[in-house]
Amino acid sequence: MSSSVDNPFFARVWMYLSRHETDAIQRLRRENLAGLTGRVLEVGAGTGTNFAFYPPTVTEVVAVEPEQRLAAMAHQAAAEAPVPVTVSGDAVEDFALSLGGAPFDAVVCSMVLCSVEDPNSVVRQLHSLLRPGGELRYLEHVASGGLRAGLQKAADATLWPRLLGNCHTHRHTEQIISGAGFAVSGARREWTMPAWVPLPVAEFAIGRAVKS
DSSP states (O other): OOOOBOOHHHHHHHHHHHHTOOHHHHHHHHHHHTTOOEEEEEESOTTTGGGGGOOTTEEEEEEEOOBHHHHHHHHHHHHTOSSOEEEEOSOHHHHHHHOOSSOEEEEEEESOTTTSSOHHHHHHHHHHHEEEEEEEEEEEEOOOOHHHHHHHHHHHHTTHHHHTTTOOSOOOHHHHHHHTTEEEEEEEEEESSOTTSOOTTOEEEEEEEEEO
16 A cells, blocks of 8 residues: 655745755755765655765665655656666555665665654664665754744644745754664754745754664
């Protein structure tokens, strides 16, 4: 049974945002993918924005994107990617449970762990799909502190998740990753716009997490 998602409003918003990404976000995308090798699983591929940034040392990308309109655009981006990319229209929860074959060398999550229903379960599933020593590369907007934390909590309790594809802005994503058995290294926080801008998704975490 298909686990695809039909969310036309969010798809239109994300298509617009993908076409107008800031230099800061594109720089972080490149950094997040730098040095990857072998077979990679990308979760929540969106329109395929990452595909152009994969290094030639990657031999295969399996990309998961359940929203129908975004998956169609990801298929187009895959055809122009510098490395082989296969796009699946399943939700990651169903894809992970049905997947067989060799483990992945790396998993890439870019602005997606905010939107899954059960991030703890999903990250544990991703851990199980990696070979020992495999990496989870993540670029995620995360829970902030201070006044912005209150803004995030208010956004999550009102219209933000309903309008933006179940996005929850106040998630402690790095704690979730560590709790799934990953060893996080090289992690840091970055602002993708001035800190005074009153948006709940301005602060990002980027890092690598290794499966022992």
